[in-house]
Amino acid sequence: MDTITIVLLLAAIVTVSIVIIIFSQMRERARIERVRKITAQEDGYKRAHRLLSEIPGQYFTADLKLLLIKRMEEACAELTRLKADLPVSNWQESALELKTEIMEKRDARTPVKIDSPEKSTYVKELLQNLFKMVEAMHKSGRIDTATAKKNLKYVLFLVHKTHADLHVFQARDYVRQNEIRKAIHAYHLASTELGKSRDNPLAMKAVKSFRTRIKELEVMDTEGKDTANAESQSKLDREWDTFLHDDEWKKKADYDD
Structure with missing residues (x-):
């Protein structure tokens, strides 16, 4: 070649x-x-x-x-x-x-029941992941703005409620132990947490109930009343147990407001 x-x-x-x-x-x-x-x-x-x-x-x-x-x-x-x-x-x-x-x-x-700081933290992380997922679905166009806004607002409220759940559990435990001042403080903390969701009617209803409960406990503390049955007699505690899975409570919430 x-x-x-x-x-x-x-x-x-x-x-x-x-x-x-x-x-x-x-x-x-x-x-x-x-x-x-x-x-x-x-x-x-x-x-x-x-x-x-x-x-x-x-x-x-x-x-x-x-x-x-x-x-x-x-x-x-x-x-x-x-x-x-x-x-x-x-x-x-x-x-x-x-x-x-x-x-x-x-x-x-x-x-x-959210009855420990560890459980509260874990549930909060799950809810934060849910928030990110809904946010990603909106950004990718898989859900519309109205749907995203409604659900993101609700999930953010749930994050605050997780902390409130823990404080309420602690408050009720303090009542059983007749440690009224500690119980009052715990309810104040629960009220502060839900107060972060001021645009949510469920949260505001709960805050009002907490304030009522605090006044009840303050009277008990001042008058030195026996609190052995205080928890079972509390209307707030009965309502809180069904706070989110009670249809009557849910009907009062409009998350688009």
């Missing part, structure tokens, strides 16, 4: 090699991107499922439950499109069944 032929042959080999390398790199990038998308959607599904499973039942509204179901369904749809090697069909069936239960008001979730 002459020199020109050899040069052309070598150039062809180099060109083909470059094309093969570029094609391989493109395939690898596509594979990595697909894995990234699958991982992101799987994480999204599991995060929504975890929030739905672990946030105390009394904190949920049907709207919040359905938003989490919506996120789970979106993740499943994307995982199906990506042909992920995951039990997506089972996840879809489970989400659909749960969605039906919620819409038919058959999804009853057990209330959980």
